[in-house]
Amino acid sequence: MKLDEKNAQQIVPNPVDPGxxxxxxxxxxxxxxxxxxxxxxxxxxAIIGFTIIIFFILVAIFAPLFTSYxxxxxxxxxxxxxxxxEFWLGTDHLGRDIFTRLVYGARVSLxxxxxxxxxxxVFGTLLGVTxxxxxxxxxxxxxxxxxxxxxFPSILLAIAIVAILGPSLENALLAIAIINxxxxxxxxxxxxxxxxxxxxxxxxxxxxxxxxxxxxxxxLPNSIAPIIVQSTLGFGTAILEAAALGFLGLGAQPPTPEWxxxxxxxRDFIQLAPWTVIVPGVAIMLVVLGxxxxxxxxxxxxxxxxxx
Amino acid sequence: xxxVILELSGLSTHFFTDQGEIPAVDKVxxxxxxxxxxxxxxxxxxGKSVTxxxxxxLIPSPPGKIVSGSIRYKGEDLAxxxxxxMKRIRGNEISMIFQEPMTSLNPVFTIGNQxxxxxxxxxxxxxxxxxxxxxxxxxxxxxxxxxxxVNEYPHQLSGGMRQRVMIAMAMSSDPSLLIADEPTTAxxxxxxxxxxxxxxxxxxxxxxxxxxxxxxLGVVADICxxxxxxxxGQVVEKGTTREILKDxxxxxxxGLIRSLPKLHGRExxxxxxxxxxxxxxxxxxxxxxxxxxxxxxxxxxxxxPELYQLxxxxxxxxxLHTEKKGERLEDATTNT
Numbered sequence: 001m002k003l004d005e006k007n008a009q010q011i012v013p014n015p016v017d018p019g020x021x022x023x024x025x026x027x028x029x030x031x032x033x034x035x036x037x038x039x040x041x042x043x044x045x046a047i048i049g050f051t052i053i054i055f056f057i058l059v060a061i062f063a064p065l066f067t068s069y070x071x072x073x074x075x076x077x078x079x080x081x082x083x084x085x086e087f088w089l090g091t092d093h094l095g096r097d098i099f100t101r102l103v104y105g106a107r108v109s110l111x112x113x114x115x116x117x118x119x120x121x122v123f124g125t126l127l128g129v130t131x132x133x134x135x136x137x138x139x140x141x142x143x144x145x146x147x148x149x150x151x152f153p154s155i156l157l158a159i160a161i162v163a164i165l166g167p168s169l170e171n172a173l174l175a176i177a178i179i180n181x182x183x184x185x186x187x188x189x190x191x192x193x194x195x196x197x198x199x200x201x202x203x204x205x206x207x208x209x210x211x212x213x214x215x216x217x218x219x220l221p222n223s224i225a226p227i228i229v230q231s232t233l234g235f236g237t238a239i240l241e242a243a244a245l246g247f248l249g250l251g252a253q254p255p256t257p258e259w260x261x262x263x264x265x266x267r268d269f270i271q272l273a274p275w276t277v278i279v280p281g282v283a284i285m286l287v288v289l290g291x292x293x294x295x296x297x298x299x300x301x302x303x304x305x306x307x308x
Numbered sequence: 309x310x311x312v313i314l315e316l317s318g319l320s321t322h323f324f325t326d327q328g329e330i331p332a333v334d335k336v337x338x339x340x341x342x343x344x345x346x347x348x349x350x351x352x353x354x355g356k357s358v359t360x361x362x363x364x365x366l367i368p369s370p371p372g373k374i375v376s377g378s379i380r381y382k383g384e385d386l387a388x389x390x391x392x393x394m395k396r397i398r399g400n401e402i403s404m405i406f407q408e409p410m411t412s413l414n415p416v417f418t419i420g421n422q423x424x425x426x427x428x429x430x431x432x433x434x435x436x437x438x439x440x441x442x443x444x445x446x447x448x449x450x451x452x453x454x455x456x457x458v459n460e461y462p463h464q465l466s467g468g469m470r471q472r473v474m475i476a477m478a479m480s481s482d483p484s485l486l487i488a489d490e491p492t493t494a495x496x497x498x499x500x501x502x503x504x505x506x507x508x509x510x511x512x513x514x515x516x517x518x519x520x521x522x523x524x525l526g527v528v529a530d531i532c533x534x535x536x537x538x539x540x541g542q543v544v545e546k547g548t549t550r551e552i553l554k555d556x557x558x559x560x561x562x563g564l565i566r567s568l569p570k571l572h573g574r575e576x577x578x579x580x581x582x583x584x585x586x587x588x589x590x591x592x593x594x595x596x597x598x599x600x601x602x603x604x605x606x607x608x609x610x611x612x613p614e615l616y617q618l619x620x621x622x623x624x625x626x627x628l629h630t631e632k633k634g635e636r637l638e639d640a641t642t643n644t
Contacts, residue, residue, distance in 0.1 A: 199411040207399030207426045221416045
């Protein structure tokens with residue numbers, strides 16, 4: 001791997017122009033994934049994004065190691081304390097250590113992003129591929145379902161879903177996944193429709209390949225780039241949506257330390273103890289920023305025009 | 309003859325569009341014998357590609373549909389075959405290669421991976437055996453360093469190499485018939501010659517019949533035994549390559565041959581047939597070529613000419629063959 005990178009550096013004098021670079025080392029066999037990774041490493045912002053996200057993932061995994069408090073332990077004597085050596089990021093209106101809640105909250109927020117995106121990704125891709133590949137009435141029905149879902153403002157739809165199912169973190173997750181399905185679905189559908197006309201699909205049919213095989217062998221591998229990019233971007237929005245639902249009291253229920261929930265709880269004390277609001281707000285912003293940076297970087301790295 | 313591999317009779321493929329029914333292929337009949345190379349020639353829009361796709365039932369449907377006629381492959385009518393049966397025939401009995409070698413391969417997988425997939429669709433063999441078979445096929449089509457090429461991606465190969473890979477893939481199941489839809493159009497001249505030589509070699513050594521779709525009479529002259537000339541969805545002339553090139557009977561074929569650039573005897577201006585292929589229309593009256601034909605007379609616009617038998621298996625769709633027999637034809641050929 002190290003050697004590989006050195007080679008690349010030598011052949012590519014100007015890392016700003018990856019398009020030309022790829023022409024120069026056509027002789028060398030490179031797997032598309034290794035290649036993508038290499039492109040990605042040239043992008044400083046993507047590296048920053050990765051660093052932020054890996055940092056938060058580590059924080060979430062090793063949460064108990066960072067703090068001696070528990071996230072639901074109240075200390076009414078020390079309410080709304082400013083940041084100090086004892087309480088690194090201060091305390092909230094119930095005297096809970098904000099740093100501790102933030103660290104445990106990373107678990108909840110990252111999990112929300114991961115599960116909601118995975119759910120939306122799986123169902124959106126399945127529906128999108130089906131609609132795009134088979135076309136006609138199948139496409140008609142699936143696309144209209146997407147249209148209906150997209151016709152509502154996403155938060156309103158999420159509120160409606162949570163209102164029906166009852167407020168809880170699981171239902172908020174479900175709602176976020178559902179409102180993200182058409183975003184993935186449409187993306188995949190449009191990709192599949194353009195791929196369907198490719199000559200190698202016709203060639204595969206002429207070889208006697210079955211539809212399922214064509215989808216998994218030819219269509220999906222070629223659609224993976226936009227799906228990955230949308231996933232990283234969707235991660236950020238999912239966390240934001242979860243925070244919004246939490247803020248409205250429709251997401252995680254107390255004392256679960258969800259970042260949006262923390263914001264909502266503290267909004268009455270914004271003048272008295274601004275850190276109670278700023279800290280979870282900055283955390284949300286950083287994670288969303290991290291995912292967006294990765295998404296942007298991946299989009300560039302996976303762009304076939306920059307590769308061939 | 310006994311050894312007919314493929315026989316199209318009265319094949320009509322129509323497209324049903326908002327503008328109405330378009331007969332892209334109109335009652336096309338021809339035969340391909342065992343070990344024979346048959347060329348289908350015509351301009352863009354003459355229906356030659358649709359004909360080839362119809363044989364494998366790969367016409368996008370809707371809007372396309374085979375409305376009548378039969379496609380007999382070794383006696384079995386493919387026009388009536390089930391989709392399941394067709395999947396066994398495609399790539400196994402009848403293989404097809406396409407015009408654009410640049411886009412006929414999936415960009416995200418290695419050559420070996422794709423060939424393995426293609427081989428394992430019809431042959432139940434292990435991955436390792438399939439890889440060996442792939443390397444063996446690549447060697448057969450004259451690819452150097454076949455062992456390395458299997459691990460490379462399509463974008464690392466040149467157009468000629470990719471077309472060789474496509475041919476290797478098509479030949480891997482030892483088909484009886486290879487349909488080549490403009491296999492050399494996207495390649496430059498020297499590579500074109502190599503690919504044609506390769507197809508000749510395959511035809512000779514593997515006794516694979518080839519149905520070659522092309523607009524290039526040079527290609528036809530090079531490898532075809534017999535030629536079918538198509539115009540606006542219809543067959544206008546049939547015969548052996550020699551006869552057709554030396555003594556074309558239909559004004560359209562004559563025009564095609566005249567519009568070939570020649571190395572010797574520079575002409576002032578290269579001949580071209582005026583106008584473009586008319587969009588096929590249903591219930592059209594008159595010869596389809598009449599508006600562009602320099603010999604057209606009244607009858608050409610009022611009646612539909614049929615294919616006239618000219619003996620020795622030659623056929624031509626032109627009224628000139630009935631009017632003033634022979635004599636008129638002499639005129640036509642001397643004019644060119």
